[in-house]
């Protein structure tokens with residue numbers, strides 16, 4: 001008798017028609033075998049899936065180039081298929097599940113012909129955690145198969161765990177023929193199912209990541225009373241050895257991965273990494289919020305990663321303990337057979353090819369590494385990994401941070417007055433998109449809690465859910481906003497950022513532990529500069545003051561823009577947050 005899992009795999013194989021089915025056990029030996037297959041047999045654009053990199057300088061590292069039309073997540077081709085549009089909300093592309101399936105069945109018929117179907121049983125979260133979920137993804141490309149070994153807890157134990165149950169998260173992935181016109185990433189929350197075709201890239205293809213752990217999981221969280229968030233989790237150790245755990249949401253290009261492994265410039269302070277992208281947060285019986293990182297790997301942007309910006313990540317990438325480490329769409333130093341990207345330390349190599357394999361030099365006027373080129377590396381390779389990483393219960397969260405890149409207006413750090421005010425802070429978050437290339441004034445993209453592309457249901461309901469979670473917490477974390485990017489009148493960043501961000505984190509944990517007072521403004525509580533450790537910073541006092549300045553009369557445009565954004569959620573938008581906005585508006589117009 002076959003199990004529901006075996007039956008499901010059979011059924012998908014009937015449709016996609018692979019030449020063989022390869023059940024993965026998750027071992028290192030197997031991963032080496034699959035990388036070999038990717039080097040010798042499988043091809044994209046007539047090129048092998050992997051090439052081996054210099055094993056002396058980058059142990060266990062391999063290089064991968066994706067199809068040139070397939071270098072990032074494609075939000076316009078991503079759909080959430082609830083039975084009705086209202087549940088998906090204005091923040092999602094929506095298609096009726098029946099229509100979506102008709103489309104996908106047509107596109108998937110025979111899509112794995114001549115290819116191998118890898119069956120990947122994996123856990124999101126520690127297998128002993130009450131919060132973890134058993135999942136199975138099918139894919140027809142070796143790159144995805146070994147990436148999932150790095151990013152998740154992959155192994156045959158999961159098959160035993162699923163046993164005869166129908167209750168596992170399903171993912172069906174095929175690269176198809178990479179045609180962007182036949183590319184879809186479709187989510188079926190009612191069936192815990194993701195169906196993705198036409199893309200081999202990151203969040204489109206590693207279905208345990210954004211597709212399951214955020215879009216589907218956010219729907220589960222709404223139903224079951226927990227939060228699936230796009231957040232870093234870190235422990236901050238003070239000179240006395242006390243560790244305070246925080247979770248932080250930052251949109252892309254705001255230094256999220258750097259924060260996850262921050263190298264402190266304050267003596268005696270250390271940052272321990274739990275996660276760099278996703279947090280699942282549950283309320284324990286004592287009314288505290290606990291977080292786990294469901295992943296086991298980092299899928300980070302390569303350009304800009306260097307000893308100066310993120311020394312711990314460079315060390316992690318060179319560690320080579322857990323097999324393999326992958327580089328996708330970076331440039332390549334042909335003399336040394338090493339990955340290369342803009343911002344990497346050392347002299348510029350003489351003999352570089354770019355991410356499309358073309359001869360490259362600075363005069364070419366392009367970038368050698370695609371700006372969204374990535375590394376994939378196991379958390380177990382990182383020296384900053386928290387000793388609580390594998391704790392099935394996770395870590396207790398004392399502070400939640402919302403951030404964004406704002407050159408004006410938003411202070412370096414603000415503490416909310418209370419949970420509701422903090423939810424309002426997260427909901428009105430925005431980040432500046434760089435439009436410098438086309439000479440336009442940079443614009444602000446609203447991105448509540450950094451979840452706009454990842455909330456699998458109506459964001460009006462999401463805000464309500466956040467408010468409800470607050471009501472259930474006896475001991476709620478304090479909520480803060482941060483902004484490392486405020487500029488002076490010459491347009492230069494005032495705050496040095498990177499390792500010096502520990503100074504802001506120190507103030508945050510001092511507030512959590514009731515060690516310092518704060519100054520009240522209409523938008524929240526800001527530091528008294530005497531309570532912030534700024535020694536050795538070489539920033540004039542008046543500039544430091546500018547960092548925490550709030551002139552509410554300057555906020556009118558900001559509040560108008562926020563109101564416009566909120567309005568799209570109509571009746572779903574919680575009145576509590578409308579009141580918060582009305583209060584700020586009346587302050588601004590006083």
Ligand code: SAT
Pocket residue numbers: 072073201202203204209210252299
């Ligand atoms: O491609 S991923 O979604 O995994 C990374 C990202 O775009 O944030």
Ligand code: MN
Pocket residue numbers: 230277
């Ligand atoms: Mn992310």
